[in-house]
Amino acid sequence: MAEFAIQVRDLYFSWSNGADVLKSCTLEVPQGEFWMLLGTNGSGKSTLLKLLAGLLTPTSGDRQVLAPVGFVFQNPDHQLVMPTVGADVAFGLVEEKLSPTQVRHRVAEALAAVNLLELQRRPIYALSGGQKQRVAIAGAIARQSEVLLLDEPTALLDPDSQLDLVAQVRRLVKSRNLTALWVTHRLDELDYCDGAFLLEKGCVVDRGDPQRLKQRLMQVELAS
Ligand SMILES: Nc1ncnc2c1ncn2[C@@H]1O[C@H](COP(=O)(O)OP(=O)(O)O)[C@@H](O)[C@H]1O
Numbered sequence: 001m002a003e004f005a006i007q008v009r010d011l012y013f014s015w016s017n018g019a020d021v022l023k024s025c026t027l028e029v030p031q032g033e034f035w036m037l038l039g040t041n042g043s044g045k046s047t048l049l050k051l052l053a054g055l056l057t058p059t060s061g062d063r064q065v066l067a068p069v070g071f072v073f074q075n076p077d078h079q080l081v082m083p084t085v086g087a088d089v090a091f092g093l094v095e096e097k098l099s100p101t102q103v104r105h106r107v108a109e110a111l112a113a114v115n116l117l118e119l120q121r122r123p124i125y126a127l128s129g130g131q132k133q134r135v136a137i138a139g140a141i142a143r144q145s146e147v148l149l150l151d152e153p154t155a156l157l158d159p160d161s162q163l164d165l166v167a168q169v170r171r172l173v174k175s176r177n178l179t180a181l182w183v184t185h186r187l188d189e190l191d192y193c194d195g196a197f198l199l200e201k202g203c204v205v206d207r208g209d210p211q212r213l214k215q216r217l218m219q220v221e222l223a224s
């Protein structure tokens with residue numbers, strides 16, 4: 001039997017003011033795989049990721065996620081808090097009782113993993129959008145995250161940096177045996193993943209082969 005890094009069973013969630021946003025939501029992501037989550041605006045994708053990260057508590061149902069979990073937001077300016085690249089990655093380690101040498105080693109290793117080691121002293125403001133997302137991912141790697149949750153990380157990027165980022169995350173997942181769940185609207189990104197889920201009104205209505213899902217959604221786009 002496959003080992004799952006993310007397992008969600010019959011999950012329900014509602015915001016205090018309204019109806020169920022997630023309804024009987026069930027999905028599994030095998031350990032070591034890169035899966036994507038698709039669905040129209042308001043279908044509950046961001047809410048599901050926050051439930052997986054433990055930022056929200058479900059009304060009912062189970063979710064199990066291998067820890068530590070790293071979260072990457074759509075807008076890196078909401079995530080990066082320190083003035084320089086190296087300081088930001090180190091900041092994520094403050095809760096771990098590490099020596100200064102261990103921190104330096106973890107930061108350098110994580111930045112090397114996303115090809116940003118040479119920018120360690122660069123101010124965050126001087127980075128491109130794609131570089132900022134790689135700093136956020138380096139933060140998760142420095143904390144030795146087993147699972148990466150990425151909420152539309154390419155939404156603000158130009159097409160070239162978009163495809164660079166998705167290719168890089170695929171390489172990281174495969175070379176470090178991580179597990180990633182990536183939310184997107186961009187169907188060309190499906191070429192990089194192992195499988196995908198389609199969320200509709202808080203429920204997983206399709207799952208599996210990314211190329212089949214891509215065809216299904218391209219037909220929807222053409223018809224609209
Ligand atoms: N903080 C919040 N308070 C109340 N309702 C919210 C909040 N965040 C999102 N919602 C609602 O929950 C539903 C799902 O939103 P969301 O998970 O952001 O969808 P998606 O990421 O798929 O676009 C939407 O109807 C949205 O308006």
Ligand SMILES: [Mg+2]
Nearest residue numbers: 045046047151
């Ligand atoms: Mg969203």
